[in-house]
Structures are given as C-alpha cells and as structure tokens.
Amino acid sequence: MTDHPSTFKGEDTNRTGVDWDDRAEIHLSDDGQGIFDGGKGVRGGTLAEMVAQIMAYPPAERDRFVIQKAGDHRLERAEIEALAARDDFPGS
Structure with a gap:
C-alpha cells in the first residue's frame, strides 16, 4: 500500500502489507475534492495516526x-475499521 513509483525492471517495489508510516490526511467525506483538495485536510500525519x-x-x-x-x-469507514482491526496495526 505504498505510493512510491516503480522503476523499470525494478525489484521489491511493490511490497506487501500496509505502510503505516505513509502520508495521509483526514478529510470530510463530502468536501467535494477538486483542485484545492490538498488544502481541505482536517488533519495530517501517518496512515497509522489517521486511522x-x-x-x-x-x-x-x-x-x-x-x-x-x-x-x-x-x-472510507469500512476500510479504516478493517485496518484498525489488523494484528499489525501499531498500538493494537
């Protein structure tokens, strides 16, 4: 679940599991996204912190x-709750 691009004939670029330290933001579900979406975040941090x-x-x-x-x-909610229920969720 990482966002880094792969490289030509790269190896080990599509890792399994959850990258809990990846960047993430909480948004209101109905914020409309759009061109200014980056400025609409309620809170930002790591994926683990946001979950x-x-x-x-x-x-x-x-x-x-x-x-x-x-x-x-x-x-969305179902995926967030599923991540929180994982055995490897930090702090679980």
Whole structure:
C-alpha cells in the first residue's frame, strides 16, 4: 500500500502489507475534492495516526470522515475499521 513509483525492471517495489508510516490526511467525506483538495485536510500525519484518530471518534461520527492516503487512495469507514482491526496495526 505504498505510493512510491516503480522503476523499470525494478525489484521489491511493490511490497506487501500496509505502510503505516505513509502520508495521509483526514478529510470530510463530502468536501467535494477538486483542485484545492490538498488544502481541505482536517488533519495530517501517518496512515497509522489517521486511522487511530478516526477510530477515536464515536462510531456515529465516523461516516463524516475519510482518509486520503498519498497516491490518491481514499479510505472510507469500512476500510479504516478493517485496518484498525489488523494484528499489525501499531498500538493494537
């Protein structure tokens, strides 16, 4: 789940597992994305920090937020909760 580009005939560029230290931001789920999306983040940090932050919210509030991971991957509630439930989630 990394965002680094591969290289021509590169090896070991598509690693398995979760890169918990990858860059991520929490956004409101209905912020509209668009050209100024980079400035709409509520909070930024590592993927692990952002997953922990969302999980700290009451369950009824979690649908209001998404995590946008570096590399344009958007994580919604189900994927965030699945990441938090992993055995390798930092702090679990």
